[in-house]
Amino acid sequence: MPLSRPGDVTLEKSPAYFVTEAAPARVWRMNTSIQLILILRDPVDRVVSDYAQHVHRRVSKELPPKPIESLVLTRNGDGRVNPNAKMVQTSLYHRHLRRWLRYFKPDQIHLVDGDRLVSQPHSELKQVEDFLGLKRHIRPEHFVFNATKGFYCLAPSVSSGRGKKRRQRCLGSEKGRRHPSVANSTLTALRHFFAGHDERLVQLTGRTFDWMRRNAQQFGEE
Numbered sequence: 001m002p003l004s005r006p007g008d009v010t011l012e013k014s015p016a017y018f019v020t021e022a023a024p025a026r027v028w029r030m031n032t033s034i035q036l037i038l039i040l041r042d043p044v045d046r047v048v049s050d051y052a053q054h055v056h057r058r059v060s061k062e063l064p065p066k067p068i069e070s071l072v073l074t075r076n077g078d079g080r081v082n083p084n085a086k087m088v089q090t091s092l093y094h095r096h097l098r099r100w101l102r103y104f105k106p107d108q109i110h111l112v113d114g115d116r117l118v119s120q121p122h123s124e125l126k127q128v129e130d131f132l133g134l135k136r137h138i139r140p141e142h143f144v145f146n147a148t149k150g151f152y153c154l155a156p157s158v159s160s161g162r163g164k165k166r167r168q169r170c171l172g173s174e175k176g177r178r179h180p181s182v183a184n185s186t187l188t189a190l191r192h193f194f195a196g197h198d199e200r201l202v203q204l205t206g207r208t209f210d211w212m213r214r215n216a217q218q219f220g221e222e
């Protein structure tokens with residue numbers, strides 16, 4: 001963590017902490033009253049996003065990407081999801097969150113809806129300001145939709161530059177890449193698999209996310 005002065009709010013972001021077995025105990029030893037922010041998105045989209053990173057890494061090394069099926073489905077060709085696959089494990093949010101809740105109180109962990117963070121960043125970030133006990137500073141006009149990027153970016157008025165240097169600030173080109181296309185049968189297997197885990201996350205958090213409603217509609221009627 002960087003050095004901070006009294007009154008500073010220091011933020012640190014590492015997606016890997018969430019799934020790292022030893023992280024909750026280590027963080028607790030550092031600071032028992034820390035405030036934690038967890039961004040959750042549709043677990044299937046998260047798997048596909050992970051796969052997009054795999055494709056990017058392989059292509060940049062001039063290696064052919066592996067098919068997603070070999071990374072998330074069982075090897076016997078029955079089309080079922082392999083629950084032990086790394087990309088699948090990472091999306092089992094309730095398992096990882098349960099580990100954090102052994103050390104931290106539920107009110108120390110704020111859940112951000114990652115899908116809404118993309119579509120309505122202001123409303124999600126307002127809740128983050130409240131959770132951190134900050135004065136509400138972020139306003140809807142601080143975000144502008146960038147059609148090329150396909151995401152909201154920070155408006156020039158809140159950029160850190162001065163004068164003409166003030167321009168829109170978007171996340172880097174490695175964020176929000178186009179996702180590779182994935183066979184419908186694989187997506188359906190993934191949706192089916194994760195729908196079975198939705199209820200456990202609801203029980204743990206008391207939150208129902210939009211992807212759960214979509215899953216319930218799709219699979220509840222089967």
Ligand SMILES: Nc1ncnc2c1ncn2[C@@H]1O[C@H](COP(=O)(O)OS(=O)(=O)O)[C@@H](OP(=O)(O)O)[C@H]1O
Pocket residue numbers: 015048049050052117118151152153170171174175176177
């Ligand atoms: N404004 C804006 N611009 C670009 N991307 C945005 C934005 N808001 C949220 N997102 C989503 O953030 C996802 C990447 O998240 P992370 O940076 O936490 O992931 S990681 O560090 O790469 O693990 C990234 O996931 P992918 O779309 O799968 O790349 C985006 O969906």
